[in-house]
Amino acid sequence: MRQETPRSFFKVVIYLFGFLLLWEWLKPLKVVTDTASLTYFIVFIALALTLSYFRIHYAITAFVKILFILYSLHGLYYMGSFFSPRWFREFSHDLWENLGLTLGREWPSLSFEYRSLLFFVLLWLMTYLIHYWLSVRKTILLFYVMTVTYVCLIDTFTVYEGDKSIIRVVIFGFLLMGLLALERLVQREQLLGSKMSRHRWIVPLTVMLGISSVVAFAAPKADPIWPDPVPYLQSFSEGAGGSGVNKIGYDTDDTKLGGPFVGDPTVIFNAEVTREHYWKIESKDLYTGKGWEQSISDDQQDPLTFDPGKKVPIPSPQSDEERDLESEKVMVERTYSHVAYPYGVETINGNENGYFSFNPIDEKVTSYKEPDETVKLEEYELSYRSPSYSQKKMKAANEEQEIMQVPEFVDRYTQLPDTIPQRVKDLAVEITAEEDNWYDKVRAIEQYFSKEAYVYDQFDVPVPEEEQDYVDQFLFETRRGYCDNFSTSMVVLVRSLGIPARWAKGYTEGEYSRQVDSTYKLYEVSNNNAHSWVEVFFPEVGWVPFEPTVGFSNNVSYQYDIDIPDSDNNEVPIPEQKETPKQPLQPEEDTASSGDGFSLSKLWDDITSFIADNWGKIVMGTILLIIMGIALFLVRRRWMPYVLILYYRRKSSDDVFSEAYLSLMKQLERYGLKMDDGQTLRGYSRYIDQFFGTREMTSLTNNYERVLYGQSPTKEDWAKMRELWENLIKRTTG
Template sequence: MRGRASTNEFYSILIYLFGFLLLWEWLKPLKVVTDTGDLTFFIMFSALALALSYFRVHYLLSGTVKAIFIMISLHALYFEGSLFDLTWLGVFLKDLWHNAGLTLGRDWSNLSFVFRSLLFFILLWLMTYLIYYWLSIRKAILLFYVMTVTYISVMDTFTVYEGDKAIIRVVVFGFLLMGLLALERLIQSEKMLGSNMSRHRWIVPLTVMLGVSSIVAFAAPKADPIWPDPVPYIQSFAEGSGGLQGVSKLGYDSDDSKLGGPFIGDPTVVFTAEVTKEHYWRIETKDLYTGKGWEQSMDEDSGMPFRSDEELPYTLTPKNEDRDLQTEKVMIEEAYSHVVYPYGIEKVTGNEEGSFEFMPVNEKIRSLDGEGDAVKLEEYAVTYRSPSYSQKGMRAANADQEAMQVPEFVDRYTQIPPSTPQRVKDLAAEITLDEEDWYDKVRAIEGYFEKEAYVYDQFDVPVPEEGQDYVDQFLFETQRGYCDNFSTSMVVMVRSLGIPARWVKGYTEGEYSRQLDSEYRLYEVSNNNAHSWVEVFFPEVGWVPFEPTVGFSNNIAYEYDLDLEDSDEDQAPVPEKEETPKKPLEPQEEGAASTGFSFKDLWDNIKTFFAENWGKLMVGFLLLVFAAVMAYILRRRWLPYFLIIYYRRRKSDDVYSEAYISLVKQLGRYGLKMEDGQTLRSFSRYIDSFFGTYEMTSLTNRYERTLYGHKPDREDWVKMRELWENLIKRTTG
């Protein structure tokens, strides 16, 4: 009885210990997010209060002890001198009276630190009583556990407190505590006396399961977050914060007058396209930067109409007759009246009953019905030639060329607000200090963002405050944002150098869906693919697209003609981004060429495989270890079935003796061990009395005959196998 009582006391202490550890997790963030300098007294008070509750100390004595501890703690934290010099007590009482008046007047911001600490001690007093109630009376801690998880999650999300390790501790402590309390409720409800073995059988598997699952969860590869950061969304409703506006969804919007703020991803498919190659889809351009966003500097008087399958009345990009015409089909899912089109477009087909209209100010193409009103098409086809841009012409560009002698054009596309901070212009000059021609200057600004490790982010993106420039904020303060931040900043810096540039909107190539045939592939373009980029004007070449946003590439082709002096022949296009030259092949070792096998290559492949899959291998290894541990722990349940199959196939004469010994071992694993000095007959009678059968006695009598000279044979085993199997199956329960 003493051993049983000791066990009960041990588990009771363990329950209170886990309750204290959960309460401690509530205190740890306070040192990070508040002005609290030392948590020692609060932690000690929590432990003292739970200890008094565990020992069932009378509430008057318990309250007195807690009150004395609080007074000692407050003196140690805020008062000087001896504790027994009661002058500090008078100061404390005056402070208490003063803060009581502030509390009644709801002037909580002026409460003293002494009074705040006193209130916190009282709060801990109440919390420890609640924990005692949940642990000792209700024997259910689920509510407090859920509150703790929620508290840690909120602190981790909305403050600087890092709750990664805390949440793991809470899960482990919480589930162990709930498991122990579940066992206590079971023992209490079923009026079970319990024993060391019964409690261990409950707790050990629970502990092993939690330990292994925690290790696996910590070591396993983590997927990217599915939900966006909620902080910007909640902060967006703060009035007058000067911070974030309401969170918007990604997608095309014609209003760009106020840029900034977080975006939530929207996977809604806008259109699908049957394409021959990846490319951007263009919609419109804008030319007037206001310091907050983009507008049009000119009103759209009238468009330039054209019929389906007619050539556009306006050339958007330089034509290259050597390029083949490509026709691609666009199927609309979210209807718009505008047309999305690739660079080099020549025709739009698909509105035979109406017409199309090209808007020269913003270069948007609209679809119209027979009466000239905007109409939304379900599908259409675009015909284009992929443009290529002469590097020779771009490097030769300068302000003295004929196209740059039109003041209206230059003023329109080099405009920046007078309020643009000087440091934005200085940064552009610094980036291009060592570059001689326009092309190299533009490419230097384009590559600046990736070089300086600017961050692409859709969520933690603020709106400029009153009087703050959108570009200046991105370049010098946040250095994180999405395509609008990168493209607008590049346009402004390029313009500050006197080079014409403009802002372009549309979609990226979208997501690959499937191969339709040998030529066409199907792409899905969603609101998540809405994008903005930059076009720079080079005289004699035209408007050339550039992509400053980190992680994006617009896949344009350049005409590599720098070494040609007097040739009009176009060269084969090369990708916009220069490819890294391939290393020359190393000569193969003798013997490797003939066999095609190399131990060095094999070893390299093995190292590469482990480097790329170490996370999966670690998880697999931990799962195997977990499976092996569980198999060992539960061997009493599955091992008898293995032994039955094993001995059914044995044909030797001594099979019965081996089977009997295996049975005795299995009975020991079941908890029916043979005591030292106990005879086989005595043990067999004990087993039969336990199970209420006569099977063990029969098996033992047969086994003893083999010990005293009777040579066992196959028939002995055949006759006794059914009894042996029946008895060994009983040990699986």
């Protein structure tokens, strides 16, 4: 009895920690559900674990649990005496109706009484599993991991604060795992009495866990390295738009800009292109202080229609006929009626049974089948001449040129709301104070954001207050944002100087996929490539795109035709360098490529591109492989014998029997039948045969000893012993 008392005490402690872990599952229910009281559920858990601890007969246990569940349901939902048959008739009727609703999968119609009954049944199953893990398997790791995951998810996606709960779970879980490890050791090694003093195990475990918990709680915490997944997941739910979290992608409504957005890798279209360029969809001209609208409604100006293959009626003050006409093909994944096109587009094909419409207000091209019916194209081709903008003409632009004498045009593209703060206009003057022409002023504003270390950020981006200007907030307060912040701010700054500008939107060049042939490259354009930029008007040149967003480059081509005064050394002017885009565009061709188009450089670029595009899948796949490897290693006792059987069936050397016998010894050790120190082979073989109830190990050992003490092994020895060896090693898989 003196030995049983401490064992009983530690078993009670083990069940107590199991109860505390399961209790942590119930605590969030009062916060995230309409559950008013958890008392009945907590008492039920304690009752079930107590009955399991004392190993009460299952019939008595079931009767007691059912009686307590009925008593709890009566106390929660019914009036009167528990012994009154009236409430039981009502409960039986409700149970019958809810069973029908369950079979009909009408979940919202289930009564609260029935839901509580189901929850009691769930707790019944959970307590049985806890008892099984604690008393039979003596391991609680799976339930511990499930508890930590549950608390983390509840803390992340609900209002429940799980900070204290996760600390309790860690402490209870590690103490419980330590106690169970001790119990497994005592049981396996049969350590009784003076051979094992439990406090020598428990005290160091408790001290170590307590110190590490205090240190971990008090130590400084690093900031999270991954973005919060909640906005991304919530963006898929209905009504997510009201949360202030946007989902990246093309959208026609730009009246309220600001706030964070979540990425969306959904592919919109694939394009076979000859060079990288932006894909334009539309432009907007009216800045409201909160976002963008059109100053002219669609019904105020008739759209221009054109047939497939005909000239697109996009106005251009100058045409560069010297540049080659290039053609590209667009394969649409998410069909839409508008057309994404490059600058300099001339013709569009793909709507052979209809026509195209060009809106001169926003420069949007739409495909039509009938006068009032749009058509969504799955594929179209277009031709264009990549524009090259004259620096000489842009530097010569000024307010005295002909187009600048048209009030309607100037008012439309230099418009600013009356509420724009004066400090925004003052900043524009300050940035361009040292420049004497439109082009240099625009370039100074374009480069201002990178020089002043503005930050590109998709998540920590606030929404302007009701009386706050969107641009003013970005320029002077947050100084962080994404393309909409940068592009809108540049348009406002340029307009503050009286220079016509507008807001353009569409997609960047996308992600490089592969080389189609010697001419074309395939690019993948997704919602993540949705983008906005700036267009500035220069008389005699037209609308010129500019890219103020930090980390982006729109691949604009300039004519370096500025007059340079003669000098003695006749130095050739160095063309202005453009920003190098951060995203990989076209992989460089290896000059030493073979005749069939293969090159080491291209192969390396394909590999790096594949890794960049699929790094998440690669990481997850690697983790899964590691987990599978660990799982296979942990259960190797079950599958290793079959591998050994196949391996030794193929071997035909003379010493195959000796190798097979030693492999059998290792497998028996993995099974838990380890040979004790000082034990002889014959004594060990008798122990094995006694354990399995056979004579196979003795026969194998006798033959092995003859080999061990001088008799040369032969193939015939293995042929005679192989069946015994296979029968015995298969027994270790159970």
